[in-house]
Amino acid sequence: MFTGLVTDIGEIVAVRQRAEGLRRLEIACSYPRASIGEGASIACAGVCLTVVGAGEDRGRTWFAADAAAETLRLTTVANWREGTRINLERPLRLGDELGGHLVAGHVDGIAAVTARDQLTEMTRLELRAEHGLARYIAPKGSVALDGVSLTVNEVAGETFSVLIIPHTLKVTTLDKLAVGKEVNLEVDLMARYAARLIEAR
DSSP states (O other), X not given: OBOSOOOEEEEEEEEEEEETTEEEEEEEESSOGGGOOTTOEEEETTEEEEEEEEEEETTEEEEEEEEEHHHHHHSGGGGOOTTOEEEEEOOOOTTOOOOSOOBOSOOOXXXXXXXXXXXXXXXXXXXXXXXXXXXXXXXXXXXXXXXXXXXXXXXXXXXXXEEEOHHHHHHSXXXXXXXXXXXXXXXOHHHHHHHHHHHHO
């Protein structure tokens, strides 16, 4: 589990096709090499990936993770290339402060930015969710966009908006989002389970 509070910005340094529908990603980061063990989970732009290798190159830590066909189909990982910058978060540990909301790292789909407005001390992003996901998004509810925990401001059909403070723009990749860009969307776990319970009645 994660909280949606980004702790580093990583950079894709290599993408290798390993088999049909399987890619190996090598991601540079600033986490201490000794803290990354094989089998560990790291949220990469909101996608929970398993570390399959790690090391150091010219004083910079890197880790490798494999992305399978389902991940490539549902998320923006298929578009990652060398130089792509991504939000990173280590898993929540017992006793850690839960400052965002509970994020599983299981991306539900992709949302596209439809508008970006600069407000006083804040940036407003409007996004369109993929068909079928909008019913899980409610005003004042939570979403994770590229792994960043955000509060939903307004909802209109398949479109929703979020307000982003300067600090969040500074420490995440959201500052680079422009109209037309796509982000990984994870809806709130509670909303998903509530909808499932209603359907089961």
